[in-house]
Amino acid sequence: MVRSHKDGPLPRVVIVGAGFGGLNAARALRRAPARVVVIDRRNHHLFQPLLYQVATAALNPSDIASPIRRILRGQENVEVILAEATAVDVAARAVVLADGSVPYDYLIVATGATHSYFGHDDWARFAPGLKTIEDALDIRRRVLFAFEAAEREPDPDRRRAWLTFVIVGAGPTGVEMAGALREIARHALARDFRHIDPTQARVILLEGAPRVLPVYVESLSEQARRQLADLGVEVRTGQMVTAIDAEGVGIGPERIAARTVIWAAGVAASPLARSLGVPLDRAGRVQVEPDLTIPGHGEVAVIGDLAGLSQDGHPVPGVAPAAIQEARHAARNVVRMIQGQPRLPFRYRDKGSLATIGRAAAVADLGRVQLSGGIAWLAWLFIHILFLIGFRNRILVLIQWAWSYVTYDRGARLITGPLPKIEGAGPGTG
């Protein structure tokens, strides 16, 4: 299937998705003898690892998102299209859009993952996940509004339900959300209300596995659990959620009355994968060849969270560093194919894992070294600032973090969008 373009017009490389994978693939092709087309249904690249900071009112959307056009504007051989790719026509070598199609010579699919409710899609209404800016603003609205509703609720049981926050899933996102929620309650909101004490807010972190951060080494899970407990997060491991509705969460026969539930558990690959016509794993990921291409189509590579790949018996994790390594490898293979050379297999190099828990609290697994507490937090801060796309963002985010750190304040505490309905809440006064 590999064609040589040495004498014809420049081959066209289409990249679908401008997350860590897609964007790095485009950049890696900057000197390639090819026209590159990047398609995304958003106009911005999103720095997802910091999305929980938007959900918890510490950062603004534009601090962690940057227009794809701006990021790539200096790269002459790239064109950006704002459009939703609905399918890939592998036989015709074209990406199908909602309103047209884009042909390709080489394709890199990097559309990532969304959250999965393990077959309980009705839970989505009550327990939003955290993948997009809109998700983050939705969660921010729910969290801030819960305190407002509690302030006006005269019934103590109902008030307690407004002040109870359940997070389902204790991976990095769940751990970060839980820590940040307790910090908001303890510091940012502490003096703002007259009828409630925000510091009494309960944050319950539920995990089905026997420990938090289950993919990390056990000692770090234990460190994280202790740091969460210090913040006042109630960690409950080995707990399978069986019901979620507007009033709370069910765990078998037990019920937790909570008006705010956040989903940080399941991940499902983007539905675009199905149209490739190749085997998917249980989470919907494309089972790629060792060179990241799909069986029978060397011109189509799948990278990032959408790619299902195992190495030495372990799955390559769905994290940004893996997506970036895969992106660069896929780009290199495209250039090799254009030059008539064979593709090379991909090899993932694990550089370690990091999760932050709160103010000066974090855990880091750097392979030989495990860190926790303040040092891990500084490492986390440094690496995240470093990888934030766009110089302006880095400076501004650093200033906002410094400000929040010193003052315990959260600048982006805005409830925007339609106000949620309080069912049965009485007036605040009178």
Add this chain to the structure above:
Amino acid sequence: MVRSHKDGPLPRVVIVGAGFGGLNAARALRRAPARVVVIDRRNHHLFQPLLYQVATAALNPSDIASPIRRILRGQENVEVILAEATAVDVAARAVVLADGSVPYDYLIVATGATHSYFGHDDWARFAPGLKTIEDALDIRRRVLFAFEAAEREPDPDRRRAWLTFVIVGAGPTGVEMAGALREIARHALARDFRHIDPTQARVILLEGAPRVLPVYVESLSEQARRQLADLGVEVRTGQMVTAIDAEGVGIGPERIAARTVIWAAGVAASPLARSLGVPLDRAGRVQVEPDLTIPGHGEVAVIGDLAGLSQDGHPVPGVAPAAIQEARHAARNVVRMIQGQPRLPFRYRDKGSLATIGRAAAVADLGRVQLSGGIAWLAWLFIHILFLIGFRNRILVLIQWAWSYVTYDRGARLITGPLPKIEGAGPGTG
């Protein structure tokens, strides 16, 4: 109607609305012998004069909005309620909420104004106004998306319509929007597209009156017109819009094909005014007594954009300084009534007007002195930074402005929310 509370429990002062008027009334009552209740349907105070900067992607919502609770948290005698006031029951002395009611001894109504389409409410869909953060994000989405749609539109006429922006109304908001849109097109987006030249975008500013900024002195209108022309804004005065739809604007028999229309023309007072049972003017403002109270009810004051008041034959303008002066006066009168003293009449002191047009372009009327150009812009910058609520915001906004000024960049260029539909647009490539 004035009661003395010297011996009873503290009287309750209810303030509806936490804009410039309501917030300053609450602050002016900080040492008053009263319990103060502030009711707003938003959790944030909004610095409306800079809202156009959010609409044009220069600032983030949280740069110009601050939680009401945080602003007032140090003031012990204030309670904040997040709720929508639907009416005032003047006879029962209670503010009616969507879900309850709040009784008052003294009431200050400061719910402001919204935009009016002069009886053409069907225009609202096609030509959003600019009063809330949601409005600003809607306009930002439309403006940024128009360039994306133009990039993908092969038909030259349709592409031109995407690249034509019409602003209806050349008051301060319309002038500021027009200038900012041309600056985005000329600088921020200039190098980002491959099929269109954003610098060719047309910005047309329509005004029914014979000159821009019609309430300013004539020499400044002329200065503003010239500065707008320098930026490439097409200014058309004496033009009455007779139709607006998805395809553009009609001015009598003439049509302007434009996919983006912004409404900056009419203002209507908040509908709460009707429930007061007193005469309203044509724009729905409450015709208040010289002491800012309503006829027959000295315990009810109306301030800010909702108050209709003339002085020396001129209406007091609907601007922030007027609202702030009225707020302080109404608060002072409340204290006088509590102390058994008579109310005093209000006297507006005009400190001047300012409007910004673009980068180092503005006009200022400071009574004896009229400024324009760079000096007026610096005055505008200084005053707006000074009045921004919250120290953190001032610093961050200043940094962002400095950054934008040096780099011509716009940091908040995000299209969030549902993607608009492009009807009939072809694919970008292929």
